[in-house]
Amino acid sequence: MAVLQFENVSYLYGADTPFEKEALKKINLTFPEGKIIGLIGHTGSGKSTLAQLMNGILRPTAGRVLLDGEDIAAEKGKLAGIRARVGLVFQYPEYQLFEETVEKDIAFGPKNLGKSEEEIRALTAEACRFTGVTEDQLSKSPFELSGGQKRRVAIAGVMAMDPEILVLDEPAAGLDPGGREEIFGGLRSYQREKKKTVILISHSMEDMARYADEIVIMKNGEVFAVDTVGHIFENAELIRQAGLELPQITRLMILLQQKGVPVSPGVHTVEDAVMEICTQWKGGM
C-alpha cells in the first residue's frame, strides 16, 4: 500500500498567456490508505487537475506530490514506475480504446509495464470480473461495444495494471442509473477485496454518499473540507457553502426533523434512512 500526499501544491494553466488561470492553490492533503475516497466539488473546482497531478501527467507549478514520502517528480525516469503504482482513469476513458480486440486493449497497460503473459491473463480476468466485462466481449472489437461497455473496458484497462492507488475521474459520467450502479458497485468490491486505495472524483453527491468512505470537498482550487462520509453529510451548511447539493435522502431527513420527527439529519443513503425511520417508528409504538 502507498500513501499519496500533496504538499503546498499549486497549479497554473496557461502561464504567461492572457488565459492564465490558477487551478489549484497551495493544496495540502494526505489521502488515507485502503479506503474509497470521494473527491467532490463544483465544476472548475480543480478536481481533475488534482487527479492528473497524482501520477505525474501534470507537474505542480509549485509544491510537491509525495508517494510514500518521495517526490514523484524527483527523477524523470521514475515516472513510468509512478504510473504503475498510481493508475489514473481519465474522464470519458472510452475514447482511448484503440486495439483490435477488447482483450488486447485491456492488456495494453500491463504489457507496457513488462508483465508476463500469464500475469497479464490473470490480471485481465480479474479486472473483467470487477468491471463486468463478459467473456464473449473479449474477442470483439472495442468499437463494436456500446458506450457503457466501452467505459467498463477502459476502466478494466487501468485496473489490469494492478496499481496500488486507483484514481477515477467521473467514472460514471453520462451513464444511466443501472450503469452507474454496476461501475461503482464493481469498484467497491474491487476495493474491499484487494484492500487498495480508490480515489473517486465526482460531483454526484448521491453516488459519493453511497460508495465513498472519506470525502474531500474542493472549492475554487482549494481543499474546503476533509472528513468521513457520516460527518460531512451531517453538516448541511458546509456542503451548501461549497456550492454543492445534499443528497436527496438527506434533504428529506432534514425536512422530517424540522417537522418534528426525531430522526437524525446525518443519514445519507436510502437504506440507512429506512433503518432510521423504522427504529423511530418502533420506538414510538
Place this chain on the structure above:
Amino acid sequence: MLKDVTLGQYFPGNSFFHRLDPRIKIILMLLFVVVTFFAANLVSFAYLVVLLGVMIAVSRLRLGVLLRGLKPIMVIAIFTAFINIFWTKGEALLVQFGFIHIYAEGLWRALFMVVRIVSLVLGTSVLLSYTTTPMELTDALESLLSPLKKIRVPVHEFAMMMSLALRFVPTLVEETEKIINAQKARGADFESGNVLQRAKALIPVLIPLFVSAFRRATELATAMECRCYTGGGGRTRMNQLKLHAKDVAGLLVSLFILTAVFAFNQIPLPFGVL
C-alpha cells in the same frame, strides 16, 4: 508540447491590428510576405527588423507568446542557416578547415535567411492569426474571393470548410493531448526507443484520434443540417464587413511603408556586405 502550436490561435485585444478590417489584413499579409522575399541587402533587412518591432509594439501582443510560436520553426531556421554557411561559395574566404570553406557571403546569406523565416512567421502571426478571429478570417476570405463566384468557384463552400478546419484545430490539439495523457497513464512510452519504435508508439494515439475526428464530423454535419444549412445561396450574416475610411488610410500608409523596401534595396553597400 502541443500547446506550442499557435496556428489559428487568436489572442483577444483591442490594438490597431485587432480593429483593422480583416480583408485589409489579408492583403497586407500577402504584401508583407512578398516584400520579405524581395528584401535583398543589409539595409532592407534591417528595415524589416525595425518594421517588425514596430508591428509587434502596435499589436500589444506579449513577446513571450510570440517567441513560443517561433519554437516549431527554429529547427528549419537553424538547418537553413547551416546549409547556407557551409554550401555558399563566394569571394571573401573566412575559414578554411579541410573540406570546409566558409565565405563571408555565406554568413550574410545565412543571417538573411534566418531573419526572413522569423519575420515571415512573426509578421503573418501579428498581422493575421493572433489578431483576427477565425470567423473574421473566413468572412474576409470569402469576401475577397467572391469575384471567383462568377466563374462558378464554390467560394462559400471553401470558406466554410476553412472555418470549420480552423475551428477544430484547438479541439483536435486538446483531444490529442488528452489521448496522449490517457495512454501515458497506461504506461505508454513516447519518449524513448528508435524512430520505428516511436512511430509505433503513436498508434494508440492516432487510432482514437481518427475515430473521434470522424465521429465529430458526422455529429457536426447532422447539427448543421438540423439548423437548415444548405450552402451559401441566400445566406445573410450577422456581422457585415464594411470598409471605413481609416481602413483605407491604413492600407495606403502600410503600402507606402512596405514598398519602401524596394527603395532600400537600391542603396549600395561597401565591399563584403551583401
